[in-house]
Amino acid sequence: MTSPAHHPENDSAEGTADRLTRSVIVVALVSAISGLLYGYDTGIISGALLQIGDDFDIGSGWEQVITASILVGAVIGALTCSRLAERRGRRGTLLLVGIIFVVGAVAASLAPTPVLLSLSRLVLGFAVGGATQTAPVYVAELAPTAYRGRLVLFFQIAIGVGIVIATVVGASEAVSWRLAIGVAAVPATLMFLLMLRLPESPRWLLRGGDSDGARAALASVRHPDSDLDREFGEIRDNVEAERQAGTRGWSGLRAAWTRPALVVGCGLAIFTQLSGIEMIVYYSPTILTDNGFSDSTALRVSVALGLTYLIAQLIGLAVIDRVGRRRLTLVTLPGAAVALVVLGSFFVTGNDGKSMIPWIVATLIAFMAFTAGGIQLMGWLTGSEIYPLATRAAGAAAQSAALWGTNVLITLSLLSIMRTFGTGQTLWMYAFFNIAAFVFLHRTMPEMTGRSLEEIEDHLQKGKFTPAGFARR
DSSP, X not given: OOOOOOOGGGOOOSSGGGOOOHHHHHXXXXXXXXXXXXXXXXXXXXXXXXXXXXXXXXXXXXXXHHHHHHHHHHHHHHHXXXXXXXXXXXXXHHHHHHHHHHHHHHHHHHOOSHHHHHHHHHHHHHHHHHHHHHHXXXXXXXXXXXXXXXXXXXXXXXXXXXXXXXXXHHHHOOSOHHHHHHTTHHHHHHHHHHHTTSOOOHHHHHHTTOHHHHHHHXXXXXXXXXXXXXXXXXXXXXXXXXXXXXXXXXXXTXXXXXXXXXHHHHHHHHHHHHTSHHHHHHHHHHHHHHTTOOHHHHHHHHHHHHHHHHHHHHHHHHHHHHHOHHHHHHHHHHHHHHHHHHHHHHHHTTOOSGGGHHHHHHHHHXXXXXXXXXXXXXXXXXXXXXXXXXXXXXXXXXXXXXXXXXXXXXXXXXXXXXXXXXXXXXXXXXXXXXXXXXXXXXXXXXXXTTOOHHHHHHHHHTTOOSHHHHHOO
């Protein structure tokens, strides 16, 4: 699930109506923990694979399956929890996700065979996919308007924090892979306990006809002096507009006028993975050790890459509303492509020895900065912006599934492709994907920064969801 843009014009006055209550802070904390678990559980496998391969005496084929199993689970979790959150509520879905996080982490840490480890990570992946689909929506529907964008962005920042923690744990080499994977059960348990204190989404309750419950839920997360009648009336009007919409849900995504949004959203999600980011996050220690680097050097490099990911994301989030979504993406993609071309050249020409380590590391960091601060932001950011209100949940789920599905294919094939064609040639292939992403997004992705959700939907209805259509006000 992606984060809605924050528009200053939507901010209320700096008064009591917009004060953050303790309950809203807890809601944001739950979202941050779910993002942390996503980053940690997907990133911890990078360093753990070096130990797992030795313990189970397995080759690259099994390593790919173990890595990809969490991603297969994420596809299933994203699609399942999208429907579950609509039928059973956001709160109930997140409680279930918290339980599955704990079960998956503990089972993976105790797995005696590669088969059971893969199955456990499949379960863990279900929780990851469910969290990315549900947690940001839950925060957006409970947060005051003035703070909504900033609170939802905690989820995205927490993903980077989780990746950094995972790389530091892996680089320590003092922690067994079982403990490193199993410790994720602690924040998952905290997430579950915090959720027990929180209400259901007022918007979801109102959609189900529980007006009194919706009002009570909203009151529990608002300051006593806030204008509850006004906000509750706005929610009721939005729910009624959604109920009367002629294009709704999954079937609505097939309508001709919504198709441009689906093409851009899913295309963007696919290219975020084809950028090469997962190749670096999951397999950088394996790639480097296979090419003569020591385990300790490879793991230290992965820490540097994790920190770069987090810093680049923070910088990107700080400038995105000034630079613009489209412009930031198109400016950074060529940089990522050039970095991969240069990096691939080192391996193809044999300039990958010890004397070249500083250059290889610098190029890896440059690639990570360009892609993490550019296209990676867009994959999670656009899903709640580009789809019409009545199809937004289905569109975000489809986009999430496209992202995770592409991730699965890459993870299952990457090491085999490298063994067949070579490390450098594979890096060049991903450089080509970045060029293809630039061409695709240049032709299809409009600049949505500064546009309200209603404006975006209006452009879709008028057939003007194009870069040229948005350029004209």
